[in-house]
Amino acid sequence: MSDVLAPKSLTDLKEAIKQHYSKLSKRLRQVAEFVLDAPSEVAFGTVATLSKDAGVHPSTWVRFANAFGFSGFSEMQKLFQQDLMEEAPSYQDRIRLAREAFGEENTEQSPSQLLTRFSHANAIALGHLGETTAAEDLDKAIQILSQAHAAHIVGVRRAFVVASYFAYALRHIDQKAYLVDGVGGMYKEQASALDKNDVLIAVSFHPYAEETQSVAKAAAEKNVPLIVITDNQISPLASIATVCFVVKEAEIDSFRSLSSSLCLAQALSIGLAYELEKKNA
Known part of the structure; x- marks a missing residue:
């Protein structure tokens, strides 16, 4: 990443992080994840404090800033401060x-x-x-769903709750919906049923289950539209998604909720019902 021009805005920096994440070292990835998850802390934190919170050596922050074209940490930090002054209070602030x-x-x-x-x-x-959540992303997802012959939904472990609700909700509005549940370990076989005229909805949270990734990659190889619900912009599914929704869930004593993801699934399902009603009117 030599001779990289420093991003002019925090949005540009986040996009650059997503593009180059796979090329970063382990420690720089830790900083990248921290930067995307807690931008308000980066805006006013000291290198010493941020290093402790991110679990890296202070010099790692300088190397991270240099990797993205900044002369040092202070120059990069100004982007976060500027963004914080222009935007509403962040999730972390609240x-x-x-x-x-x-x-x-x-x-x-x-x-x-x-x-x-x-x-x-x-x-x-x-x-x-x-x-x-961007209105254009919601509109795009609903258009994809309305044009699909069938929806296939995958999500395992904690994400299974959201995936199974999605299948339930879509069936209740008379849409073909198939839950990719891997019964008998047959994720590959179920994924083979995907057609380019279908849509895959993939729900995955850290540490991003391999089963979900493999099904999503199979869909991408077939040019099947992919709607992703995940928890981070650098989720391995984000880069191959047609539409990606990054959802920040509530967390208390290390117990993470699913309320926001379920709310999004409900909004998309009911939004699809309204869209189909308009088309059939």
Whole structure:
């Protein structure tokens, strides 16, 4: 990545990170993931603090900045500060404010306290989903779904909940929907049923299950449209997606919710129902 021109905006930097992520070293990838997940912390954090939070040596931040054409960390940090001044409060900022308001440092773990924490964290995550999901991406996804002969949906382990709901919702609006569930270990065989006139919906969160990746790659090789729901712009599925939705879920004591992903699945399903109703009117 020599002779790289420094990005002029945070949006450009994020795009550059996505394009070059696979070429970065292990430590630079750690910084890349931190940068994409917590931009507001990068905006005002010191190299020492950020290094501790990201689990890397301070010099790694300088090397990361240099890799993307900046003279040093301070020059790169200005992009984050500028973006923060122009945009609404970030997801991380809202979480921090919520912790202060609800006293989450309190050791109280009664069911009532847990419910309050989970419900408020999910409310913040759902608000973030509505504010950051691009209308053009929603429209594009619904157009793809409306033109597809059949929808195939894949998601394993935690993501299976979202995938199975998607299949359920699409069937209830009389759409052909097939859950790629790998019964008997037959993911490859189920993926072979994909046709270029179909659509694959892939739901995958870190650490990004190999089963989902293999089905998604099989779809991409057949030029099957791919709608992805994931948790990071550098998810391995993002680069091959026709439409990619990056969803930030609420997290309490390392327990991650699925409320936002399910809300998105519901919005797409009902949005498709409205679109089909207009076409058939």
